Amino acid sequence: MNVAEVDALAATAHAGQFDKIGVPYIAHVRAVAAGLTPFGDHLVMAGLLHDIIEDTDWTAEQLREAGIPDRVVCAVEAVTNQRGVPYEVKVHRIALNRDATLVKIADNAHNSRPDRSAQLPEGQRDRLTAKYRSARDVLWAAAGALDVATIINIVNPSLLDELRERQTQGSPS
Numbered sequence: 138m139n140v141a142e143v144d145a146l147a148a149t150a151h152a153g154q155f156d157k158i159g160v161p162y163i164a165h166v167r168a169v170a171a172g173l174t175p176f177g178d179h180l181v182m183a184g185l186l187h188d189i190i191e192d193t194d195w196t197a198e199q200l201r202e203a204g205i206p207d208r209v210v211c212a213v214e215a216v217t218n219q220r221g222v223p224y225e226v227k228v229h230r231i232a233l234n235r236d237a238t239l240v241k242i243a244d245n246a247h248n249s250r251p252d253r254s255a256q257l258p259e260g261q262r263d264r265l266t267a268k269y270r271s272a273r274d275v276l277w278a279a280a281g282a283l284d285v286a287t288i289i290n291i292v293n294p295s296l297l298d299e300l301r302e303r304q305t306q307g308s309p310s
Contacts, residue, residue: 138182138203138204138205138206139178140178140181140182140185143181143182143185143186143205143209144167144170144185146185146186146203147163147166147167147185147186147189148163150189150193150195151163151166151188151189151192151193154192154193157257157261158253158256158257162188162192165188165247165248166184166185166186166187166188167185168243168247168292169184169185169187169240169243169244169247169292170182170184170185170243171184171291171292172184172242172243172246172247172288172289172291172292173239173240173243173288174291175287175288175291176239176284176287179206179208179209179212179236180212180236180239180240182205182206182209183208183209183212183213183216183236183237183240184240184243184244186200186205186209186213187212187213187216187240187241187244188217189213190213190214190217191217191218197210197213197214200213208236211234211236211237212234212236212237212240213240215230215231215234215236215237216231216237216240216241216244224268224272225271228241228271228272228275228276229275231276232275232276232278232279233279235279235280238276238279238280239280239284239288241272241276242273242276242277242280242284242285242288242289243288243292245269245272245273245276246288246289246292246293246296247292247293248265248269249266249269249270249293249295249296250292250293250295251295254266273296273299277300277303282300282304285300286300
């Protein structure tokens, strides 16, 4: 499958779904995929499919049967929530897989966009802001500053100041 075919598959799979702020869900996966464009088609495909196992009836085996490359399916599986696994554990597991790390950085960056978070109720916004910032501590350290900057420059440039601050302070980036 090529990127256009995977985009069509994702659009069909997420049809009728909306994100936390009421936007059609396909816009989120396309934004994540756009941030991965510099890393090649396999990562763009993984970005398009990053929530498909978690949020639709699709399984990893069905994706493989549909012709999705194994590298893509492995990244999607790595970022998929598993019942009973705390978010922090999931993030550390993702950080062991470079492709999954880059996908999750793009996902985190899009979910952290100020224009999106401003539309959430204050309590939810505060909880998610802390959750995503904590995840960035792990993910950014696993990927390295250049890859992080490449992604967030596309998906959420407002995070560039945070990246620069971490680099200046010698924090993990």
